[in-house]
Amino acid sequence: MAPSTNSVLEIVERRAVPGPDDRKRMDSQAANLKKELQSILISNDFDAEVSIQGSVAKDTWLRGEADLDIFAGFEPSMNRTEWVEKVIPALKKGLSRFKIVERYAEHPYLEFRSERVRVNVVPYFVVKKGEWKSATDRTPFHTEYMNSHLTPKTRAEVRFLKRFMKGIDVYGAEIRVGGFSGMLAETLVLNYGSFTETLEEASCWNGKVRILVEKLEGAESADRFDSSLVVIDPIDPERNLAAAVRSEKLWSFVAASRQLLQGPSLEYFYPRTPRTHSKSEFQRKLKDSEGFLAIVFPHPKVVVDILWGQLLSLEQSLVGLLQRFDFRIARSHTWSDDRKLGVVFLELETPELPRTRVHLGPPVARREESQTFLERHRNSKSTLRGPYVQSERWIVEKRREYPSSSELLRKAFKDSSLGLSVPKQLHNNFTSGAHIVDRDGIEKMISNRSFAEALWDFLDGRPRWLRLKYA
Amino acid sequence: MAPSTNSVLEIVERRAVPGPDDRKRMDSQAANLKKELQSILISNDFDAEVSIQGSVAKDTWLRGEADLDIFAGFEPSMNRTEWVEKVIPALKKGLSRFKIVERYAEHPYLEFRSERVRVNVVPYFVVKKGEWKSATDRTPFHTEYMNSHLTPKTRAEVRFLKRFMKGIDVYGAEIRVGGFSGMLAETLVLNYGSFTETLEEASCWNGKVRILVEKLEGAESADRFDSSLVVIDPIDPERNLAAAVRSEKLWSFVAASRQLLQGPSLEYFYPRTPRTHSKSEFQRKLKDSEGFLAIVFPHPKVVVDILWGQLLSLEQSLVGLLQRFDFRIARSHTWSDDRKLGVVFLELETPELPRTRVHLGPPVARREESQTFLERHRNSKSTLRGPYVQSERWIVEKRREYPSSSELLRKAFKDSSLGLSVPKQLHNNFTSGAHIVDRDGIEKMISNRSFAEALWDFLDGRPRWLRLKYA
Structure with a gap:
């Protein structure tokens, strides 16, 4: 018999809600980093307002997996290029004892790990509500809004929802994921009242969902947004909080919500680490996948969000090329180690076509x-x-000039007249180094655990949450 | 350089227009057969009006290839079943010295050869214009109409058009051909004035052609006919003379008309007998046709028009079955010796499908x-x-349950649950004897000249007139 939702949520609560010790540790870490950042800015002659934002400021962070967002607010009169050319370099230098990763949303920001916590350092402009100069300018207003609306009860519910979204792999607005942001999860809980209510409502979403948690002037025009899911930002009627959610992630969330309600399980929230599959298991899976192709290529190390924008665009180009030559594609997926190696997986309905074309x-x-x-x-x-x-x-x-999909691809890697468009920053490495890896090559690559997991998921086809016992 | 249209038509005229001797022979043959038929009917106590109709009566027959239509007219009070049960058997008995073929249009009639002329014996009802009881009742009115409108000049033009239509294989309203009837060819020439004018006009036909050669009451409603080509019968506004013309034959006529006007050649009218192709030529052609399949089956000897109705319907069923199972068909064609053996040729775009179906x-x-x-x-x-x-x-x-088209077909021949519908009169022989013939089997069958020609035409794909030097 499946456990009840309540008994599952009790366990999630124990795991996900930080206790007094966790909070103490986080608060002191936050205070120290904030102070350090302030002094770096001052010593570089920047006049900036440093504050803690995001899930830590809103008390919606998940125990053991918080992102610590430290925001540096600048005068709106400042030129944005100064961020790129002066602020970011100064911060990188000042924080050089950390292993800094440069990231990019609408503008660059920094990420590093400190004592097992992921820290984001993000610049913004201190503006009046509505006079946004950059996307991050809304964040302090979001923090304020949530802090005046969330209660201890709804904070727990937010944590359930975030953890569920993480568990089923739809959490995160970054381009690689294309899923639900923290602010979006919080707004859904405020709107529907609880985690379970959110899932029950989501189970019935019908492809034209319009959510207004706050009666904002101008928000009634939510219909001008074209997406299936429109959640009006409670501090900005012009913005759809769900704009970054890709169709697949939206409907995976809906489908997984129904499954959880039918048969709750802790694994939706804390999925088991997938077990390692043996070479012979992979061989069996590959034998059943006539139409499987893996395109392996080197790529340069670039800001990870920019990398993923280009990787996804490359995936689309590859699919488009094959379709133009009459090949039918069942699925495609991109994997990267984010440093130097990319792989596009393809499952073709027709890997080979007849030599005759009508x-x-x-x-x-x-x-x-x-x-x-x-x-x-x-x-x-x-x-x-x-x-x-x-x-x-x-x-x-x-x-037919190209009856074989792999021959077409090999040709297209080298010959631009076939119309494969490769995004700029991937271009050189891709055109010189892309190849279709054969079964032996695949077997060598599965020693890379992250690659092996992505490959197994792709070959299996089912999302992990649909493989659960009670799903 | 291509010869001129006029020089070609001069030769066609010499070949196709009967001379005094031809006419004398035909007239005496017609008179004798008419007399014989009259006496058979009288001796069987039938009161019938016997007359010569069709192209001989209208003087539009082609030298050396006339059909002699002898019509027997009955009182409209007579019951049509009497034709089937009494008249036809009596005629068959009386004409038993000939090798009689029973045929069928809207009702049965007889066909036999006498002194190298094909003779049709056709019953009809002697009715007032418009009070038609059977389709053949219009024929005497057609004869009368044409005789009062055709001139020696237009009679020659009709002969050019008929001979052209025969040459490009679009002549004949019987179901096997689905092409242009003699009456239709005559009406087109009356409407456009000459053979060349007809071809020039046909070259511009646009998919919504409405022709009224006679200002008949009610004929202005030609638009209620749904076909691409509507030619109102000059003696019946309710009837489209082109109703039997299949799309393929209509547009082949249009396309061939353009080709002839671009580069005239006698071969459009009198195509060369196709040369016999050797086994190795067939082997080469077959090697290039990955998607070729031939389904061979025995069939009973039935009235040829009924046979062809069922053969074409069988062809459609086979194509439909394959399409339902995702196979794509480029072309299909049916051949029969009209006695006992049928073959459906198929050219599949995808003879094999992947084992995976999305x-x-x-x-x-x-x-x-x-x-x-x-x-x-x-x-x-x-x-x-x-x-x-x-x-x-x-x-x-x-x-996918059936990734191979030939396996699917073999199964469907025996197992009716796969949904192959086989017309009634073909059913027993087909389900017990249909098989897919392999390349060796094909090579044995090409000793049958008519089969070999049909097969070559199918494998080549091009209509014969498009293989001509000046086409």
């Missing part, structure tokens, strides 16, 4: 087009059979 | 359908991968 010509009634068609195809070397009249139009059977 | 499920938003979908596919043996959420809907990858 080419539809114009209706015979269109005299000039028919003439052109006959001139082009009658004596062409690539014409295998025909032209002939079928029903009311001309048809010709042509020799 | 099955689209419902949008996740549809909660109940999603539930049903998950129940059906999650633990099904035929599920290879998934289910997963893609964009806004469920997808699952299934094992």
Whole structure:
């Protein structure tokens, strides 16, 4: 028998809500880093307001996995290029004892780990509400809004929802994930009242969901947003908090919500670490996947969000190329170690196509087009059979130039005339180093655990939460 | 350089227009057969008006290839079943020295050869214009109409058009051909004035052609006919003379008209007998046709028009079956010796399909359908991968039951649950004897000249007139 939702949530509460010791540790860490940042800015002659924001400031962070957001607020009169050219370098230098990762949302910010906590250092402009100069300017207003609306009870509910979203892999607004932001999760709980209510409502979402938690002037025009899910930002009627949520993540959340309500399990929140699969297990899986292809390529180390923007765009280009040449794609997925190696997985419905391609010509009634068609195809070397009249139009059977998807891809890596567009920062490494890895190559790569997990998930097809016992 | 149209038509005229001797022979043959028929009917106590009709009566027959139509007119009070049960048997008996073929249009009639002329003996009702009881009742009015409108000049033009239509294989309203009747060819020439004018006009036909050669009351409603080509019968505004013309034949006529006007050649009218192709030529052609399949089956000897109705319907069933199982068909064609052996040729775009079939499920938003979908596919043996959420809907990858078109067909010949519908009179022979013939089998069959020609035409794809030097 499946456990009850309440008994599961009790365990999640014990795990996810920080206790007095956790809070103490976090507060002192936050205070210390804030102070350090202030002195770096001052010593570089920047006049900035430093504050703690995000889930720590709102007390919605998950025990043991908090992101600590430290914001540095500048005068709106400051030029944004100064951030890029002066503030960020000064901060990097001042924080050089940490291993800094440069990241990018609407503008650059910094990320590093300190005592097992991920710290983000983010610049913004101190503006009046509504006079936004950059996307991060809203954050202090978000913090303030949530702090005046959340209660201890709803804070726990937010934690349940965030942890559930993490567990089913739909949490995070960064481009790699394309999922739900923390602010969005919080707003959903405020709107529906609790975690369970949110899941029950989400179970019935119908492809035209409009949520206004706050009666804002101008917010009634939510319909002008085109997305399936529109959640109006409670401090800005012009903004859809769910804009970054990709269709797949939205509907995965809906589907997983239904599954949890049908048969609750702690694994939705804290999924088991997937077990390592053996070479022979992979061999069996691969044997069943006639249409599987993996394109492996080196890439440079760039700001991870920019990297992922380009990786996803590359994936789309590859799919588009194959489709233009009549191949049908079931699924595609991109994996990267975020440092130097990228892989695009493809599952083709038709990895090989017949050598003959039926080419539809114009209706015979269109005299000039028919003439052109006959001139082009009658004596062409690539014409295998025909032209002939079928029903009311001309048809010709042509020799297909690329009956094999892998041959087409190999050609397209080198030959830009086939129309594969490779994003700028990936371009050099990709065109010189991309290759389709064969089964032996795959077997070597599965010693990389993260790669192996992504590959297994891809070959299995099912999302992990759909493999659970009670799902 | 291509010869001129006039120089070609001069030769056609010499060949196709009967001279005094031809006419004398035909007239005496017609008179003798008419007399014989009259005496058979009288000796069987039938009161019938016997007359010569059709192209001989209208003087539009082609030298050396006339059909002699002898019509027997009965009182409209007579019951039509009497034709079937008494008249036809009496005629068959009386004409038993000939090798009689029973044929069928709207009702049965007889066909036999006498001194190298094909003779049709056709019953009809002698009715007032408009009070038609059977389709053949119009024929005497057609004869009368044409005789009062055709001139020696236009009679020659009709002969050019008929001969052209025969040459490009679009002549004949019988179901096997689905082309232009003699009456239709004559009406087109009356309407456009000459053979060349007809071709020039046809070259511009645009998919909504309405022709009224006679200002008949009610004919202005030609638009109620749904076909691309509507030619109102000059003696019956209710009837489209082009109703039997299949799309393919109509547009082949249009296309061939343009080709002839661009580069005239006698071969459009009198195509060369196709040369016999050797086994190795066939082997080469077959090697290039990955997707070619021939289904061979015995069939009973039935009235040829009924046979062809059922053969064409069988062809459609086979194509439909394959399409339902995701196979794409480029072309199909049926050949029969009209006595006992039928063959359906198929050219498949995809003779083999991948073992994996991507099955689209419902949008996740549809909660109940999603539930049903998950129940059906999650633990099904035929599920290879998934289910997963893609964009806004469920997808699952299934094992395809019939990845091979020939295996599917072999199964469907025997197992009616796969939904292949075989017309009644073909049913027994087909289900017990149909098989897919392999390359060796094909090579044996090409000793049958008519089969070999049909096969070559099919493998080549191009209509013969498009293979001509000046085409």
